[in-house]
Amino acid sequence: MKHIVKILSLLLAVSAFWIGLLQAAIIPPGYNTWLLPIYFVVSLGCYGLLMVGLGLMQFPTCPQEALLLQHDIAEAKDFFKHKGVDVGSD
Amino acid sequence: MAEEKERKGDGKHKYSIIVPTYNERLNIALIVYLIFKHLRDVDFEIIVVDDGSPDGTQEIVKQLQHLYGEDRILLRARAKKLGLGTAYIHGLKHATGDFVVIMDADLSHHPKYLPSFIKKQLETNASIVTGTRYVKGGGVHGWNLMRKLTSRGANVLAQTLLWPGVSDLTGSFRLYKKSVLEDVISSCVSKGYVFQMEMIVRATRKGYHIEEVPITFVDRVFGTSKLGGSEIVEYLKGLVYLLLTT
Numbered sequence: 067m068k069h070i071v072k073i074l075s076l077l078l079a080v081s082a083f084w085i086g087l088l089q090a091a092i093i094p095p096g097y098n099t100w101l102l103p104i105y106f107v108v109s110l111g112c113y114g115l116l117m118v119g120l121g122l123m124q125f126p127t128c129p130q131e132a133l134l135l136q137h138d139i140a141e142a143k144d145f146f147k148h149k150g151v152d153v154g155s156d
Numbered sequence: 157m158a159e160e161k162e163r164k165g166d167g168k169h170k171y172s173i174i175v176p177t178y179n180e181r182l183n184i185a186l187i188v189y190l191i192f193k194h195l196r197d198v199d200f201e202i203i204v205v206d207d208g209s210p211d212g213t214q215e216i217v218k219q220l221q222h223l224y225g226e227d228r229i230l231l232r233a234r235a236k237k238l239g240l241g242t243a244y245i246h247g248l249k250h251a252t253g254d255f256v257v258i259m260d261a262d263l264s265h266h267p268k269y270l271p272s273f274i275k276k277q278l279e280t281n282a283s284i285v286t287g288t289r290y291v292k293g294g295g296v297h298g299w300n301l302m303r304k305l306t307s308r309g310a311n312v313l314a315q316t317l318l319w320p321g322v323s324d325l326t327g328s329f330r331l332y333k334k335s336v337l338e339d340v341i342s343s344c345v346s347k348g349y350v351f352q353m354e355m356i357v358r359a360t361r362k363g364y365h366i367e368e369v370p371i372t373f374v375d376r377v378f379g380t381s382k383l384g385g386s387e388i389v390e391y392l393k394g395l396v397y398l399l400l401t402t
Contacts (some may be wrong), residue, residue, distance in 0.1 A: 069318065069361070070400050114312055121290075121308040128295035128372040135263060135374050142189040151219045153185045 171200040172251035176243035190267040265329040283364040287371035288324035298375030321360040350394030
């Protein structure tokens, strides 16, 4: 099944459930019809922003890797110099 | 024959490492040196797919072949810049290993992680092992705040929409079982980094077992990796495409 079909079916199921609740008058009618769906969308957006913010704060960095890389580059250049391979320079 | 068997490390596996290059005269030599340094007891070959680099990349590769052997370094060049996806397909045709590694030639992917890819695959019998920069033990160096923000935002969006099963969608440091790569690549049509995303998403949809290993990524020191408005639009289009077709 294509992914989009999965997502749409999920949305459809949730909507059907919500409409069912409204029809069965379990939830009082009126402006409440749109209240929970809107809350849901907004909280989804907030959750997304939270994940972005958290991820940004915890973004793994590795400054020492740049240094290690420079060592590796020097080691490799040295090796090639002794083997007569002209690698030139950047 | 005896030396062949001696060189093979764990149970008769051979790793074909495909490195697409364009103007990587210096980096290709460094990459080759580091691969040989970190894969001492492993049977592997390096397949350099060069797209007609004007800076003499192919000449360097030929010198490397003299040094390391033409059976260890294969130069399979093309006439001009033809794109990443086709470079992998071209390299695949010449791969004699049962596993294929794809990696960038610009040293953002460090060969020192190759043993951890191999180990992970042997431990889990995964079809694909992909490097991830976004978990503990991994990381990125050389990105400013804006770049990190876009990366994180893009990742959250992709996770929400696609449920891809991996933490790093656009990464291109991966180990595939050769048959799996052949299967997945045949159904991918995108270009650039969306291609990398498409590969891993299609693999997830097909139910392949995918594992991740942390890697560190040191962005190019020379020249900036451009991430302008057009790249963002490209990315969003790619997401929608993957949402609808996978």
